[in-house]
Amino acid sequence: MNLKRITAVVGAFTLITSLFIAGCGSNTTNNDKVWRVGTDATYAPFGFKEKNTGKLDGFDIDIITAIAKEEGAEVDIQNLNFDALLPALQSNTLDIAISDMTISEERAKSVDFSNPYYIAGSGLVVNTDNTNITSFKDLEGKRIGVSIGSTGAEIAGKIPNADVRQFNLIIDAFLELQNRGVDVVINDTPVNEFYVANKGRGIAKVVGEDYDAAPLGIAVKKGNTELLDKINSGLAKIKENGxxxxxxxxxxxxxPPVEQ
Known part of the structure; x- marks a missing residue:
């Protein structure tokens, strides 16, 4: 093989190698633009599975999808139990968690939250024939159903002599209420209202005034300021553009309520 032939082969090999490396770099860039999002799809209307298709849908799904679009990203949304969301952020299994999640001091110790995207109070659901429970003042000594790791669980833990029963899914707590296994369910009011108007129609009712309303936030791993800035930027944009x-x-x- 002469020198020209060797030079040509080396040049071709170098070009192919360069294209391969460039291609790999391109794939990495694309992957960086896919946000791995976790939600608990049992909190309709915030997140749920469509009955016929199994597709994830709801307010939270639409919000994070719209935010990502504004920031030039896509979302890969995974359905996890609520109490698994924060550990998944901490272990880098997820980039983002959005699931009707109240911003609290306790949660903020392990994750960082976006600016609020919704204000939700916690309320009570009882069976339609229950006349003994009309407010949070009536819960002492009662059997209370909540979902694990939820704000409802935190509230129930403060009620004297209450028998608090925690469930992996909020729908299981509602089912236990229907089966008379608990007297009341504490959960976020929008979810309660959606349940009573749909699956719980004629079975359950919402009673009492809301417990302190609190902001919902989108969570990321502690210290992930770059992603958090993008989420806050996208949220501001979708609020501005309608x-x-x-x-x-x-x-x-x-x-939506007028922001103060």
């Missing part, structure tokens, strides 16, 4: 209002009206049937 997309947030559109999504809010779609799922709650009313205008």
């Amino acid at each position: 997309k947030y209002r559109e999504i809010y009206k779609k799922w709650f049937g009313k205008e």
Whole structure:
């Protein structure tokens, strides 16, 4: 093989290698633009599985999808139990968690939260024939159903002599209420109202005033400021361009509250 032939072969090999490396770099860039999002799809209307297709849908799904679009990213949404979401962030299994999650001091010790995207109070659900429970003042000594790791669980833990029963899924708590295994379920009011208007129609009712309303946030791993900044940026954009209002009206049937 002469020198020219050797030079040509080496040049071709170098070009192929360069293209391969460039291609690998391109794939890495694309992967960086896919946000791994976790949600618990049992908190309708925030997140749920469509009955016929099994597709994830809901307010939270639409919100994080719209935010990602504004920031030039896509979302890969995974369905996990609520109490598994924060550990999944900490172990880098997820990038983001959005699931009707109240911003609390305790949770903020392990994850960072976005600016609030919804304000939700906690309320009570009882069977339609229950006349003994009309407010949080009536819960002492009662059997209370909550989902593990939820704000409802935190509230129930403060009620004197209560028999608190925790469930992996909030729908299981509602089912236990229907079966008379608990007297009341404590959960976020929008989820309660959706349940009573749909699967719980004629079976359960919402009673009492909301427990202290609190903001919901989108969680990321502690210290992931780059992603958090993108989420806050995207959230501000969809609030400004009207997309947030559109999504809010779609799922709650009313205008979003005016921000102070």
